Amino acid sequence: MSHRILVAQGGGPTAVINQSLVGVALEARRFSDIARVYGAARGVRGIIEEDLIDLSQETTANLEAVAATPAAALGSTRDKPDVKYCQEIFKVLKAHQIDTFCYIGGNDSSDTVRIVAEEAKKGGHALRAIHIPKTIDNDLVGFDHTPGFPSAARFVTQAFMGANLDNLALKGVYCAVIMGRHAGFLTAASALARRFPGDGPHLIYMPERTFVIDRFLADVKATFEKHGRCVIAASEGIHDEKGEAIITRLAGAVEKDAHGNVQLSGTGALADLLCEEVKNKLGIKRVRGDTFGYLQRSFVGCVSDVDQREAREVGEKAVQYAMWGGQNGSVAIRRVADYGVDYPLIPLEMVAGKTRVMEDDLIAPAGNDVTPKFFDYLRPLLGKGVPDVARLRAPKVEKVRT
Amino acid sequence: MSHRILVAQGGGPTAVINQSLVGVALEARRFSDIARVYGAARGVRGIIEEDLIDLSQETTANLEAVAATPAAALGSTRDKPDVKYCQEIFKVLKAHQIDTFCYIGGNDSSDTVRIVAEEAKKGGHALRAIHIPKTIDNDLVGFDHTPGFPSAARFVTQAFMGANLDNLALKGVYCAVIMGRHAGFLTAASALARRFPGDGPHLIYMPERTFVIDRFLADVKATFEKHGRCVIAASEGIHDEKGEAIITRLAGAVEKDAHGNVQLSGTGALADLLCEEVKNKLGIKRVRGDTFGYLQRSFVGCVSDVDQREAREVGEKAVQYAMWGGQNGSVAIRRVADYGVDYPLIPLEMVAGKTRVMEDDLIAPAGNDVTPKFFDYLRPLLGKGVPDVARLRAPKVEKVRT
Numbered sequence: 001m002s003h004r005i006l007v008a009q010g011g012g013p014t015a016v017i018n019q020s021l022v023g024v025a026l027e028a029r030r031f032s033d034i035a036r037v038y039g040a041a042r043g044v045r046g047i048i049e050e051d052l053i054d055l056s057q058e059t060t061a062n063l064e065a066v067a068a069t070p071a072a073a074l075g076s077t078r079d080k081p082d083v084k085y086c087q088e089i090f091k092v093l094k095a096h097q098i099d100t101f102c103y104i105g106g107n108d109s110s111d112t113v114r115i116v117a118e119e120a121k122k123g124g125h126a127l128r129a130i131h132i133p134k135t136i137d138n139d140l141v142g143f144d145h146t147p148g149f150p151s152a153a154r155f156v157t158q159a160f161m162g163a164n165l166d167n168l169a170l171k172g173v174y175c176a177v178i179m180g181r182h183a184g185f186l187t188a189a190s191a192l193a194r195r196f197p198g199d200g201p202h203l204i205y206m207p208e209r210t211f212v213i214d215r216f217l218a219d220v221k222a223t224f225e226k227h228g229r230c231v232i233a234a235s236e237g238i239h240d241e242k243g244e245a246i247i248t249r250l251a252g253a254v255e256k257d258a259h260g261n262v263q264l265s266g267t268g269a270l271a272d273l274l275c276e277e278v279k280n281k282l283g284i285k286r287v288r289g290d291t292f293g294y295l296q297r298s299f300v301g302c303v304s305d306v307d308q309r310e311a312r313e314v315g316e317k318a319v320q321y322a323m324w325g326g327q328n329g330s331v332a333i334r335r336v337a338d339y340g341v342d343y344p345l346i347p348l349e350m351v352a353g354k355t356r357v358m359e360d361d362l363i364a365p366a367g368n369d370v371t372p373k374f375f376d377y378l379r380p381l382l383g384k385g386v387p388d389v390a391r392l393r394a395p396k397v398e399k400v401r402t
Numbered sequence: 403m404s405h406r407i408l409v410a411q412g413g414g415p416t417a418v419i420n421q422s423l424v425g426v427a428l429e430a431r432r433f434s435d436i437a438r439v440y441g442a443a444r445g446v447r448g449i450i451e452e453d454l455i456d457l458s459q460e461t462t463a464n465l466e467a468v469a470a471t472p473a474a475a476l477g478s479t480r481d482k483p484d485v486k487y488c489q490e491i492f493k494v495l496k497a498h499q500i501d502t503f504c505y506i507g508g509n510d511s512s513d514t515v516r517i518v519a520e521e522a523k524k525g526g527h528a529l530r531a532i533h534i535p536k537t538i539d540n541d542l543v544g545f546d547h548t549p550g551f552p553s554a555a556r557f558v559t560q561a562f563m564g565a566n567l568d569n570l571a572l573k574g575v576y577c578a579v580i581m582g583r584h585a586g587f588l589t590a591a592s593a594l595a596r597r598f599p600g601d602g603p604h605l606i607y608m609p610e611r612t613f614v615i616d617r618f619l620a621d622v623k624a625t626f627e628k629h630g631r632c633v634i635a636a637s638e639g640i641h642d643e644k645g646e647a648i649i650t651r652l653a654g655a656v657e658k659d660a661h662g663n664v665q666l667s668g669t670g671a672l673a674d675l676l677c678e679e680v681k682n683k684l685g686i687k688r689v690r691g692d693t694f695g696y697l698q699r700s701f702v703g704c705v706s707d708v709d710q711r712e713a714r715e716v717g718e719k720a721v722q723y724a725m726w727g728g729q730n731g732s733v734a735i736r737r738v739a740d741y742g743v744d745y746p747l748i749p750l751e752m753v754a755g756k757t758r759v760m761e762d763d764l765i766a767p768a769g770n771d772v773t774p775k776f777f778d779y780l781r782p783l784l785g786k787g788v789p790d791v792a793r794l795r796a797p798k799v800e801k802v803r804t
Contacts, residue, residue, distance in 0.1 A: 013571045038799055052799040065792030071567030073794045095802045162700035165473030169415045268670010268693050290695035291670050298564035301704060301789045387703045390467030392475045397440055397454040400497045
């Protein structure tokens with residue numbers, strides 16, 4: 001009974017990040033040589049503030065209930081530790097005799113794990129540091145996909161199933177903006193909403209391709225002429241040929257976080273800008289914009305069971321790797337056949353601070369849609385019970401008026 | 403075998419409007435003296451364009467699949483018929499020997515039914531005209547509630563359950579704008595998201611009360627000081643003391659529909675305006691705005707089973723009233739005990755063109771929250787299987803650093 005584990009959650013919440021937390025907490029209890037599992041409030045921020053809770057004293061029933069709850073039960077942070085910050089982290093880890101640090105997060109968080117691990121090594125502090133993946137952006141290098149993405153993708157798919165039907169009932173142009181700064185995976189998930197010929201989204205704009213407003217307008221015009229309507233999915237991260245975000249054309253002063261990222265979420269400005277362009281330049285009257293915002297990452301009641309299971313498993317594997325692996329790393333997800341996964345531990349350097357974007361063969365040549373390969377990629381991740389939609393197919397009544 | 407029924411759908415789609423359509427179609431098949439059930443495409447617009455389909459020739463399985471699909475399977479319209487328009491309607495009804503007109507819609511649509519019924523009477527045309535209720539706004543006079551509202555309310559509740567958790571994990575101010583031009587029922591539904599002490603939404607602004615920006619800012623400031631965060635639900639219809647919509651303070655040129663209504667939905671402008679106020683006036687850094695937009699009325703996969711059942715039943719009752727009732731009217735929903743309903747047929751004049759707003763005893767005196775009575779009112783409508791959320795309750799680890 002000697003090891004002590006600390007687990008924390010960093011970055012944006014997801015529908016299943018608590019599954020990973022609970023995976024760590026419950027798996028740790030199965031090791032007789034793990035004395036305690038601590039959780040840090042608010043990510044690394046809670047560590048340096050010594051704000052820890054003892055997850056060993058949680059009941060299994062409550063942990064399971066928390067696992068099924070979206071967002072981050074420990075609280076999260078956007079802090080990105082520098083060397084001095086990391087030294088503070090060691091002091092707390094050392095003081096509490098913690099020798100295993102599990103951090104659940106995206107590429108910024110994996111970089112934090114890498115820095116902490118490096119500083120621990122330099123300082124001669126014996127620390128096992130494991131990064132547990134999480135991000136709805138699906139942008140971790142070395143991963144088939146990341147926990148949190150399948151559930152967010154399912155939300156986007158179901159949202160577009162409804163938005164398409166709504167737009168079919170009251171025709172016009174509908175444009176929804178979806179999260180994803182550099183990677184278009186989540187925006188692309190809208191394609192899975194299509195069921196019948198003519199279904200939207202008719203146009204999908206991902207940040208992997210330069211967004212040219214004139215081309216966008218030509219696309220919308222052509223679609224509107226063909227279908228009498230147009231449903232558009234656009235990533236919040238779409239940018240012009242210079243790499244400037246389309247949203248900054250509208251907003252003068254933009255907010256930046258500690259990582260130097262421009263604020264793209266939490267505002268409906270981009271959808272409104274795109275709608276104004278369509279109204280003014282194409283003269284279409286009924287143009288509506290939605291921004292899925294925080295709903296897509298924390299809506300209660302839209303989750304992929306595949307995502308839940310895998311998020312739990314990467315948490316469990318993190319503890320196993322920490323206890324038996326003898327190495328630091330990131331618990332990756334690799335796809336095996338159609339459909340299974342393996343969880344290899346990969347070097348932190350492979351993941352840390354890097355950003356995966358959609359591979360070229362997932363994006364249609366015209367740059368405004370996905371390929372059939374993307375459907376094959378995403379479909380198994382959405383899980384069981386994705387609702388179906390149906391259409392009337394009753395015959396027309398012959399006109400009798402002359 | 404002599405009667406012919408025509409059914410159409412008007413106004414904004416909902417999660418269960420197709421239940422009512424299918425209720426009409428299937429119930430009509432049980433009457434041996436009903437020869438045909440026709441559906442009009444795009445509401446009254448499809449009638450005057452003689453764009454009808456023969457629902458009698460649908461299969462039961464497909465009708466059931468359509469019933470479970472949100473939005474309006476026949477298509478909808480915002481047209482508000484005048485006398486001339488109604489005369490065109492008669493010509494088509496007469497030409498197709500249709501003697502029963504069922505129109506599924508809100509207060510604008512019920513007014514259409516009233517005008518059509520009046521014009522039929524004047525013209526000596528034997529027509530039975532029945533209004534079948536539908537509106538997520540829940541604003542029909544004479545109704546306990548309206549089909550479509552419970553499912554939209556459930557969406558809002560589940561969305562706020564997640565938004566509250568997200569805001570708890572990464573603290574700041576979160577403001578979501580919800581549909582509802584004059585009636586705040588849907589915005590008020592956010593209150594049902596609360597589970598634990600301190601849970602948001604902390605502030606709820608309904609259009610039944612004047613929105614005073616300074617009071618709003620004072621509310622946010624007080625909440626932020628108390629909880630370190632603030633979750634706000636605001637109706638798109640909030641207005642100042644002169645009745646001017648808050649959104650028009652921001653947007654210069656605003657769009658109006660055929661009913662003279664200002665466009666409030668399909669733009670994130672109001673949420674962005676409120677967030678800017680909070681940022682600039684209170685100096686709070688992390689302020690995020692969402693606009694639930696079209697998701698709240700047509701998201702696939704978030705529906706109340708109570709709503710589904712009742713929407714089906716009002717469709718069935720419409721046919722029964724048409725065949726056996728001998729009167730025109732609107733199929734109302736009245737609550738009986740806790741919880742059951744009756745479906746009396748009430749005069750069209752009671753409903754047509756009128757707007758119900760939240761009763762005073764449902765709104766807290768301060769005007770920024772609901773009363774316990776509202777919880778009692780809404781809870782049975784949300785249906786079975788509303789997801790639960792949980793919190794960690796592990797004890798704090800004692801600080802050891804000196």
